[in-house]
Amino acid sequence: MVLDAFSRAVVAADASTSVVTDIAALKSFVAEGNKRLDAVNAIASNASCMVSDAVAGMICENQGLIQAGGNCYPNRRMAACLRDAEIVLRYVTYALLAGDASVLDDRCLNGLKETYAALGVPTTSTVRAVQIMKAQAAAHIQDTPSEARAGAKLRKMGTPVVQDRCASLVAEAGSYFDRVISALS
Amino acid sequence: MKSVVTTVIAAADAAGRFPSSSDLESVQGSIQRAAARLEAAEKLASNLDNVAKEAYDACIKKYSYLNNAGEANSSDTFKSKCARDIKHYLRLIQYSLVVGGTGPLDEWGIAGQREVYRALGLPTAPYVEALGFARNRGCAPRDMSAQALVEYNSLLDYAINSLS
Numbered sequence: 001m002v003l004d005a006f007s008r009a010v011v012a013a014d015a016s017t018s019v020v021t022d023i024a025a026l027k028s029f030v031a032e033g034n035k036r037l038d039a040v041n042a043i044a045s046n047a048s049c050m051v052s053d054a055v056a057g058m059i060c061e062n063q064g065l066i067q068a069g070g071n072c073y074p075n076r077r078m079a080a081c082l083r084d085a086e087i088v089l090r091y092v093t094y095a096l097l098a099g100d101a102s103v104l105d106d107r108c109l110n111g112l113k114e115t116y117a118a119l120g121v122p123t124t125s126t127v128r129a130v131q132i133m134k135a136q137a138a139a140h141i142q143d144t145p146s147e148a149r150a151g152a153k154l155r156k157m158g159t160p161v162v163q164d165r166c167a168s169l170v171a172e173a174g175s176y177f178d179r180v181i182s183a184l185s
Numbered sequence: 186m187k188s189v190v191t192t193v194i195a196a197a198d199a200a201g202r203f204p205s206s207s208d209l210e211s212v213q214g215s216i217q218r219a220a221a222r223l224e225a226a227e228k229l230a231s232n233l234d235n236v237a238k239e240a241y242d243a244c245i246k247k248y249s250y251l252n253n254a255g256e257a258n259s260s261d262t263f264k265s266k267c268a269r270d271i272k273h274y275l276r277l278i279q280y281s282l283v284v285g286g287t288g289p290l291d292e293w294g295i296a297g298q299r300e301v302y303r304a305l306g307l308p309t310a311p312y313v314e315a316l317g318f319a320r321n322r323g324c325a326p327r328d329m330s331a332q333a334l335v336e337y338n339s340l341l342d343y344a345i346n347s348l349s
Contacts, residue, residue, distance in 0.1 A: 002194060007186035010280040010289055019230040019276055020283045023223055030223065033216035037209045044203035090203055094194045097204055097212065103194055 002106065005029050005099035029099055032168070039169045040097045042140040042157050043089070049153060050140070051085045054132040058125055071122055085129050092137070092176045096169070101179055109183040116184065123184045130184075134177035138170045187288035189215035215285050218336075225333035226282035229275065232328075236319055237272040243318035244271075244311040257307055271315050278340045287343055295347045309348045316345045 003011060006026060013020045020026075029036075043050070055072075059065050065072040072078040091108035095101050116123055139145045143157045193208045229236065245251060245267070251258035258267050273294070280289035302309055320341040325331040 001186060002191045003186055004188055004190040004194075006284045007188050007191065007288065010283050011186065014280065014289075014293065017273075017276070019233055019279045020226060021230060023227040023230070023283075026283065027220075027223055030216050030219040033213070033219075037213055040204055041206070041209060044205075047203050090198075090201075093203055094198065097209075098190050098194060103191075103198075107198065 001102060003098065003100045003102040008100045008102070035166050035169060036096070036099070038157075038159055039141040039166055039173065040093055042143065042159075043093050043096070043137055043173075045157065046136075046140050046155065047086065047089055047093075049155070050133055050136045051082060051089055053153075054129045054136065055082050055085050057132045058129040061128065062125060065125060071120070071125065081129075084126075085133065088130060088180055089133055089137075092133075092173065092180065095176045096173050099172075101176060104176055104179060105183075109180060113184055127181050127184055130177055130180050134174055137173050137177065141166050141170050141173060186284065186292070188284045188286045219285060221330065221332035222282045222285055222336050225329055225337040226279050228329040228333065229279045229282065229337065233272065233275055233279065236322070237268065237275050239322060240275075240315040240319045241268045241271045244315035247314050248308075248311045251311060257311075267311075270312070274312070274316060274344055275319070278337070278344060281340050281343075282336060287340070290340065290344060290347075294344065298347065312348050313345055316341050316348070320345065 001011075006029075009020050009022065009026060055078075059072055064070050066078070067073060072081050088108060091104045095104040113123070116126065136145075139149075140157070143159055145154055145156065147154050190212055193204065193211050197204050197208055245258055250256060251267075253259060258264055277290045277294045280293075281287050320338055323329070323334050323337060325334040328334065329337065
């Protein structure tokens with residue numbers, strides 16, 4: 001079942017046939033709503049760049065992947081890898097929008113480890129790509145991508161930011177990436 | 186559980202795309218309306234027992250035959266079950282206020298409602314009377330702000346319509 005922060009509160013309350021009492025938490029979710037939408041937008045707008053950089057970074061650190069017999073060789077398998085990284089990032093974005101991990105768990109992570117084991121996909125490499133995307137997501141949400149890492153591809157959203165903007169959202173997005181990592185390992 | 190956010194996500198997922206700017210606009214719209222909903226949910230939660238009690242009393246007063254032997258409100262057990270049912274509806278309305286859609290009422294209240302009441306031989310008119318009483322009892326700004334009352338009343342209307 002796909003839940004958001006609101007329906008999560010409702011399902012939890014229903015389990016004890018009581019009304020939803022923690023309205024304050026939901027009110028703060030609403031008050032911070034625009035930041036959340038900005039964060040989702042920051043990831044969605046940079047998604048293809050994040051995905052290709054994460055996969056390229058993963059391969060950079062492990063050249064064996066693109067040699068004959070590696071899991072990103074030939075192009076067909078590299079394409080599958082890029083596609084999967086995008087899928088993971090997409091579900092993390094959905095979870096961030098909903099404020100709840102259920103959509104990520106249900107539709108992406110459920111059975112993923114078993115599927116990868118059956119297909120012979122190395123989870124350590126997958127985890128590395130997810131870690132890179134986690135770092136990228138943090139940079140994009142805070143709008144602080146660094147020149148050192150992005151180089152010529154440096155691109156900022158240009159939204160007005162204060163220094164600690166979205167610290168809680170960065171932590172939340174990070175927790176969804178961590179969820180992917182722990183589901184795979 | 187259906188809400189604006191989950192609907193948007195389901196649609197984006199079906200198309201295999203990231204949330205688009207129009208998706209974010211829909212969520213933003215729901216967030217803007219959320220303050221009134223949450224106020225109504227908060228006020229209703231703080232007084233749910235009394236609201237339910239008054240609504241229950243009103244419907245038993247109108248349909249006093251329910252107290253006759255063999256009728257639905259004739260024993261203490263039946264009475265507490267009747268009062269509980271009214272409270273269930275109000276609780277589901279509170280959930281729907283929290284979620285911002287009729288999902289909880291639809292899934293946990295209305296689905297199968299007609300069949301259950303037919304099987305148990307319960308009349309739906311008293312439920313309508315009870316919820317109708319609650320519908321007319323709310324008052325702004327005494328109980329909650331005008332906008333919050335609108336949200337609350339529209340859900341009561343929705344529940345009433347499902348029963349009639």
